Amino acid sequence: MNEIELFAKPFWVNFLILVPVFLFFYFGKHKLSITKRTLLFTFVFGVAFGVIEASCVVYLRAAAGLLPGYEGTLLDVWRQSDQFYNNQILLEQLPMSLLAVELIREVGTIVMLWMVAFISAQKIKERIAVFLWAFAVWDIVYYAHFFLTVRWPQSLTTPDVLFLIPEPWSSQVWFPILVSGLTMIAVFINSKDKSQK
Numbered sequence: 001m002n003e004i005e006l007f008a009k010p011f012w013v014n015f016l017i018l019v020p021v022f023l024f025f026y027f028g029k030h031k032l033s034i035t036k037r038t039l040l041f042t043f044v045f046g047v048a049f050g051v052i053e054a055s056c057v058v059y060l061r062a063a064a065g066l067l068p069g070y071e072g073t074l075l076d077v078w079r080q081s082d083q084f085y086n087n088q089i090l091l092e093q094l095p096m097s098l099l100a101v102e103l104i105r106e107v108g109t110i111v112m113l114w115m116v117a118f119i120s121a122q123k124i125k126e127r128i129a130v131f132l133w134a135f136a137v138w139d140i141v142y143y144a145h146f147f148l149t150v151r152w153p154q155s156l157t158t159p160d161v162l163f164l165i166p167e168p169w170s171s172q173v174w175f176p177i178l179v180s181g182l183t184m185i186a187v188f189i190n191s192k193d194k195s196q197k
Contacts, residue, residue, distance in 0.1 A: 002157040008171030013162070017175075019132070020182035027190030032129050034191040038120050042130055045116055046137025053109060053138065054145035060102065064094050067150070078151040099164075106165055113138065133187045136180035143173060 008014050061067040069076035094102070117131035146152050153160065156174035163169045 002155065002159065002172065004157050004174070005159075005172050008162075008169065008175050010167065010169070013169045013171065016179050017182075020179060020186045023129070023132070023183060023186035023190070027129065027186060030125065032126055032187065032191040033123070034121060034126050034129060034187075036191070038130065039133060039188065039191060042116060042120055042134045043137050046134045047141050049109075049112065049134075050138040050141025051145045053105075054142045054149065056105065057146070058150055060094075060098060064098055066093065074149060077149075103164055106163060109138075129187050129191070132183050136183040136187075139176055139180040140184075143177060 008016075058067065058070075062070040067077065068080045113131055113134050116134050117127040120130045121127045143153065152158070153173045156177065157172045159170060160173050160176075161168050161170050162176055
């Protein structure tokens with residue numbers, strides 16, 4: 001098990017922890033006019049999208065030859081998971097063609113999450129909240145599905161490359177899960193049904 005690392009890289013990524021803090025205070029004063037039904041539907045979308053995204057990344061690892069045991073069962077992959085999954089190695093060994101696909105996938109992910117927010121809410125404040133909510137759900141489910149399928153990450157202190165745009169972001173897994181979990185709490189407790197005054 002790795003020792004806990006407190007800081008993500010590049011350093012500015014650490015400021016993402018301020019997002020849920022800002023949401024608590026801002027939305028605490030300016031309640032969101034988002035129905036629980038909207039949160040439920042975007043939650044279900046986030047879950048499904050997280051499963052799809054994690055599955056795509058598993059396929060990418062297999063296509064790049066970085067997923068030993070994939071020719072067999074998931075149990076074969078689980079047995080070897082602690083040896084294969086290292087995003088730094090992935091970035092060094094991934095062919096440029098697949099790296100380009102990965103970058104396009106990341107852009108597509110953000111666009112889809114924004115479009116769900118635009119469909120779900122009318123005002124910019126609510127759209128931002130729905131985007132962050134759906135992103136947070138997607139992010140947590142992404143890691144959960146990875147663990148259920150290929151037994152990665154082995155722990156919350158496992159290092160990961162979070163995004164590649166505009167440059168690679170890296171941290172231990174606990175960091176994005178913490179930010180996403182707190183973001184979900186901030187949006188949920190500060191939303192009210194439109195029918196409420």
